[in-house]
Structures are given as C-alpha cells and as structure tokens.
Amino acid sequence: MALLARRIHGSPDSQLPIIAVTGTNGKTTTTMLIRQLLMASGMGCGIIGTVLNAAGSIETEAVRTSPESASFFRWVRRSLDEGDHALAVEVSSHAMDLARVHGTEFRVGLFTNLTQDHLDFHENMEAYFRAKARLFLQCSCGLANVDDEYGRRLLNEDPGLRSYGLDAGDYRAENLAMSHVGTSFTLFTPRHRHSVNSPLLGRFNAYNLLAALSSLDMAGFDLDALLPYVGELRGAPGRLERVDMGQGFGVMVDYAHTPDALEKMLIAGKGLLVPGGRLHVLFGCGGDRDRTKRPVMALAVVNGGADVIWHTSDNTRTEDPEQMLDDAARGIPGDILADPVRYHRIADRALAVEAAIMDCRPGDLLLLAGKGHEPYQDVMGVKHPYSDRAAVEAALRGEAIPRPWSQASQAVPGPRRGSG
Numbered sequence: 001m002a003l004l005a006r007r008i009h010g011s012p013d014s015q016l017p018i019i020a021v022t023g024t025n026g027k028t029t030t031t032m033l034i035r036q037l038l039m040a041s042g043m044g045c046g047i048i049g050t051v052l053n054a055a056g057s058i059e060t061e062a063v064r065t066s067p068e069s070a071s072f073f074r075w076v077r078r079s080l081d082e083g084d085h086a087l088a089v090e091v092s093s094h095a096m097d098l099a100r101v102h103g104t105e106f107r108v109g110l111f112t113n114l115t116q117d118h119l120d121f122h123e124n125m126e127a128y129f130r131a132k133a134r135l136f137l138q139c140s141c142g143l144a145n146v147d148d149e150y151g152r153r154l155l156n157e158d159p160g161l162r163s164y165g166l167d168a169g170d171y172r173a174e175n176l177a178m179s180h181v182g183t184s185f186t187l188f189t190p191r192h193r194h195s196v197n198s199p200l201l202g203r204f205n206a207y208n209l210l211a212a213l214s215s216l217d218m219a220g221f222d223l224d225a226l227l228p229y230v231g232e233l234r235g236a237p238g239r240l241e242r243v244d245m246g247q248g249f250g251v252m253v254d255y256a257h258t259p260d261a262l263e264k265m266l267i268a269g270k271g272l273l274v275p276g277g278r279l280h281v282l283f284g285c286g287g288d289r290d291r292t293k294r295p296v297m298a299l300a301v302v303n304g305g306a307d308v309i310w311h312t313s314d315n316t317r318t319e320d321p322e323q324m325l326d327d328a329a330r331g332i333p334g335d336i337l338a339d340p341v342r343y344h345r346i347a348d349r350a351l352a353v354e355a356a357i358m359d360c361r362p363g364d365l366l367l368l369a370g371k372g373h374e375p376y377q378d379v380m381g382v383k384h385p386y387s388d389r390a391a392v393e394a395a396l397r398g399e400a401i402p403r404p405w406s407q408a409s410q411a412v413p414g415p416r417r418g419s420g
Contacts, residue, residue: 002069002102009077013105016080019215022091022132023112025261031088032236033212040229046079049090056082066095093131109139110215114150115260120290164214171214198230202268238372245396248362253388255372259300266304277363281306284314295331311345312352314370315378321347350401357395379405
C-alpha cells in the first residue's frame, strides 16, 4: 500500500527534503522546533506528527504519530505543492513494523533515545530497537544521540552515521547553562561554532534543540540564517507548558508518559523550584498498554524527587482504574504509600487535579504528566472531552471540572488497541 500511495502521489519524497525523527522521547518537540525555525526564517516547513499534520498554511490535528501510508504520502504531496522547503516527520516504531512509511526516501534520519515503551506491541526492547533502527536504511544520512545507550549501538553498527550529544559528538552543546528563563550553549558542528540562546527550559529541551539544529545542518540549511530565530521558539503544545493565572505557585502540563520522560521532567522541575517550594507530580498510566511499565513509572516519580505524589488515571480505556493504580503502586516504597501528606491516590483525574491545586502553596510547583496536548480522557472506548490545562484553569477559578466519564460503566476486559 505504501509503494502504491507513493506512486499515486508522484514520489513527492524524492523532491522534498524530509527529516525523519524517531526515538521514544523528544520526537514531537524536535520536529516542532525544525518547523518553527524554518517558518520563522521565511522557508515553509511541513510536519507530520503526534500533535499536528501541516503543509504550508494547511493544518489539522493529528490522529496518530505516524499516519497510514495513504495519508502519509498525501501530506508529503501537500507539503511539496504548498512550496515548503522541508518536511519534518515523526516516525514511530509502529510505523516501521506496519510499513506505513515503506519506500520513503528521507534526507536525514534522527535517533533521539530509547527507553521502555510500547512493549504491549513489541516483543521486547530488542524488537523495539530494531524497528527504530530500520529507519536508517531509508535515509541518505543520519544522526544518533551518543549520550544514549541505544544511540551508541546505532553508531557502532553504522559508521556512516553522525553523532550528537551535550559533551561529545560530531554536533555538541558545550558550556550548557540553564535557568528558569531559558537555556544557552555553544553549538559545535563539524565546520563551525555558534552561540545559542533559547527560551526553552530544561536539559531535555537542550537535547531537542541540539537535535533540531544538527539535523537542519545535515539537511543542508544555513544555521547562520536560522539561529537569529532561536529566541522565538515555543516548543510543542503540552510539553512543559506553563499555566499562569496569577496564582502564587507554578503549574506545568507535560506529555511525559514513560519512566525516562517522567524522570527528566522532574529533574527539570527541580531546577525551577524556589527555595522551600515543594514539587508536586500528578501522573497515571494508560490502560490497555504495557502493564510492566506501570511500577517503573511510579518508581521514576519517586526517584525523580517528587515531594508530593498525586496518583491518578490516564486514559483507562477498557481497564479497571483501581487495578491500574494497584499495578503502579507496587513501584512506590511502603513508607511513602502510608504517608497521607506525600502520597494521594485519586482515580478520577479531574478530582485529583482539583485536590492538587488546593494543596499547592506559594513557591510550590505542580507538574501534570501524561496528557500534555491531549483533549480527551478515553474511558471504555469513548473519548470524553478533557484537557489538563483546562482542568487546571477551572480549578484555579474555583469552578468544578466537568467529568463526563463519571457515569461511564465499570471497565470490563476488552481487546487491546494499537497505537503509534
């Protein structure tokens, strides 16, 4: 189907530079940064990813990270026809195994990292890695994160790949400085050195920006023409996104839904705390997905240094939310579970948000993990309207948060659904 779709649309991938980003974490933000930089400099850039599909000025909300091949090549064609200078795409492991991007010619392939995820779909981590690695067979050139264990494996297996990292690599970010207002570093490339100052927060965003700039350089774009626009970057919706309504404490919404992403989010949060402030983390685990990940995610919240844990639901789908909470709670030490000040278990996410907001005091920081940009809660196969940002804003106004799923029937066993 992919080969037929490509032919029907005139092999648009052979006429448009496509930067393909794969990995567990960072795909969405990296592709968004690539698009923002090219758009700001007057060069159009399409995007295909988790949050958005776009070509020129045409934008639509995405359904999945990597669409089916007929839709994928339709968007590549649109991007070419709209005059975009490049296209940034997220490529999921599902897309590779299900041949959604089969036959595509990518100008640059980028590997961000690999941590436990999607083991309900892949047999094990090795199968997950192999799905990601196959992307580079379709790329003219590639980049891999040398600071990641699986990135180093890729680099060892393919000497033709370039590397990037914070302290080592063909592309690297040295003299990294982070604060509550932004990030700066010196970008070293194989040919030049550049000063970079961005409003993006956290170490993981330094990786995302480094990856975006490195891949653009490898795709043949002039970094000197793009760097003046780094100060205008916004990141991706629902990725460490601030919610500010004049309250005396910080609130941020993030899409983190893997152990590694949770821990990195907490590290970033700790760096934003004022002295004496407490770090609150609200998280849940997805239903009908890898159950072995649940206690690991809970342990990541503990290891990340959360002072107050709000344990709740995140797209329960066909599962019993209380059983899901039990699964994850096995990763939390008993002394924390028994501490009513540090640990709060509330299955209904809207009620958990209300309680967390009420518990915050001046100087605290509340991180809401898992939902990010998503505008729904999936309960028993029904996607009820809901967003963490809207829930926080309602709670800060003292309004009740709508809970349309509260009347949903009790979860019963059902078929697992794919993702990606």
